[in-house]
Amino acid sequence: MPFSSQPPIPIKEKISVSYMVKKLRDRVHINLICCAAEDCSEHRYVREADLHRPGLALAGYVKLFTYQRIQVIGNTETQFLDNLPKEQQIQALKNITQFEIPVIFLTDGNTFPDYLLEIVNEAGIPVYSTPYETTRFMFLLRDFLDDQFALQTMVHGAMVDVYGIGILIVGKSGIGKSEVALDLVERGHRLVADDVVMLTKKSSVLMASATEMSKHFMEIRGLGIIDVMSMFGIRSVRYQKRLEVVMELTLWDDTHDVNRTGLDHDSVNLLDLEIPQIKLPITPGKNITVIAEVIAMNHLLKHYGYDPAEAFQERIKATISEKAKGTGSSFTRAIEYFEGDIE
Amino acid sequence: MLYSEMIKKKVTILNSSGLHARPSAALVKLAGQFKSDFYIHMYGYRVNGKSILGVMTLAAEQGAELVFEVNGSDEKEALNAILELVENKFGMEDE
Numbered sequence: 029m030p031f032s033s034q035p036p037i038p039i040k041e042k043i044s045v046s047y048m049v050k051k052l053r054d055r056v057h058i059n060l061i062c063c064a065a066e067d068c069s070e071h072r073y074v075r076e077a078d079l080h081r082p083g084l085a086l087a088g089y090v091k092l093f094t095y096q097r098i099q100v101i102g103n104t105e106t107q108f109l110d111n112l113p114k115e116q117q118i119q120a121l122k123n124i125t126q127f128e129i130p131v132i133f134l135t136d137g138n139t140f141p142d143y144l145l146e147i148v149n150e151a152g153i154p155v156y157s158t159p160y161e162t163t164r165f166m167f168l169l170r171d172f173l174d175d176q177f178a179l180q181t182m183v184h185g186a187m188v189d190v191y192g193i194g195i196l197i198v199g200k201s202g203i204g205k206s207e208v209a210l211d212l213v214e215r216g217h218r219l220v221a222d223d224v225v226m227l228t229k230k231s232s233v234l235m236a237s238a239t240e241m242s243k244h245f246m247e248i249r250g251l252g253i254i255d256v257m258s259m260f261g262i263r264s265v266r267y268q269k270r271l272e273v274v275m276e277l278t279l280w281d282d283t284h285d286v287n288r289t290g291l292d293h294d295s296v297n298l299l300d301l302e303i304p305q306i307k308l309p310i311t312p313g314k315n316i317t318v319i320a321e322v323i324a325m326n327h328l329l330k331h332y333g334y335d336p337a338e339a340f341q342e343r344i345k346a347t348i349s350e351k352a353k354g355t356g357s358s359f360t361r362a363i364e365y366f367e368g369d370i371e
Numbered sequence: 372m373l374y375s376e377m378i379k380k381k382v383t384i385l386n387s388s389g390l391h392a393r394p395s396a397a398l399v400k401l402a403g404q405f406k407s408d409f410y411i412h413m414y415g416y417r418v419n420g421k422s423i424l425g426v427m428t429l430a431a432e433q434g435a436e437l438v439f440e441v442n443g444s445d446e447k448e449a450l451n452a453i454l455e456l457v458e459n460k461f462g463m464e465d466e
Binding site for chain 1: 417428
């Protein structure tokens with residue numbers, strides 16, 4: 029596969045706590061109040077997307093304690109601490125602050141009493157409090173971290189949104205990927221990226237976008253660089269689109285194994301996800317743009333539960349079994365009775 | 372298409388103004404004359420060296436270190452020609 033052999037790399041290996049808190053406030057709109065050690069937040073780093081609730085560690089069991097993760101202290105942990113005498117509360121918190129914890133979040137509007145804040149201040153572990161309920165907060169935080177640490181790869185091709193279906197056009201240099209993309213844009217579809225497509229894995233979905241640099245520029249051989257957004261306007265571009273179908277353009281040769289029925293589904297592996305792939309040999313007189321539209325519509329049809337290849341297959345099977353019973357014939361006219369040319 | 376070997380070579384950009392549009396065009400044009408696949412590695416990413424937008428996206432500055440990867444039946448000739456171009460600062464007067 030000429031376009032998918034590049035090793036994926038994570039967008040980021042680590043993010044600082046101060047950066048994370050700023051983004052959570054600005055982008056995820058989470059209200060976070062700093063309770064302790066804010067000045068340390070620039071030098072504390074989060075390196076993984078997983079979260080941890082340190083209930084057992086507070087109780088003293090610190091074997092296998094995943095201290096390198098973000099620690100979320102919810103109602104259970106807070107009440108556990110509250111029900112202890114003061115000295116034991118301090119001891120319990122010290123059980124976890126002896127480790128290099130990146131950050132502690134207190135959910136449901138909980139806070140630490142001053143004598144506990146003193147301990148985390150001393151340990152230099154930033155503590156933030158949020159009014160969000162624990163599971164809701166963990167979901168939002170997890171989603172944000174998944175995005176920050178997502179795997180990313182760069183592929184060579186053109187990404188277009190055709191009727192809402194994200195199609196990645198790939199193929200050898202000079203085969204005409206950009207021209208097909210331009211033709212699609214001209215017919216009202218939306219360009220995501222040309223030539224350099226960034227793919228990001230978000231849960232089980234691949235999101236495609238351009239790079240900041242090449243955003244909505246395109247190279248047309250013989251003409252040079254054009255700017256699709258200035259030329260065709262805002263409706264002709266998109267910043268991001270889920271990748272749903274890969275369309276590979278190949279030069280025609282007779283040995284090529286071309287799918288004739290559509291019953292077999294080819295796919296390509298990108299960042300460990302299987303993406304449906306259609307291999308399209310180019311022949312003179314073939315309108316690739318229209319075929320791209322048909323691919324999108326066919327994908328939509330299948331998505332809504334109608335697979336034309338399967339439907340046809342069923343029809344053949346039904347006719348064969350009827351013929352076996354001696355009741356059917358394959359060359360029945362599509363209409364039973366001609367009333368005249370008045371349909 | 373399986374070729375037994377693939378050549379990789381570390382390269383430093385010598386142009387004072389880096390790999391901007393014209394040098395990129397010269398590089399892409401030259402690479403396009405060969406059958407071999409040509410890729411450029413930078414920042415852990417790999418871009419197609421025959422795609423001008425890909426090469427320009429790197430925005431490689433003077434002194435930037437790239438790795439060229441050439442793979443195909445004429446890989447040796449291709450790499451030599453490309454290296455010569457880089458050494459000649461892409462045939463451009465230093466701006």
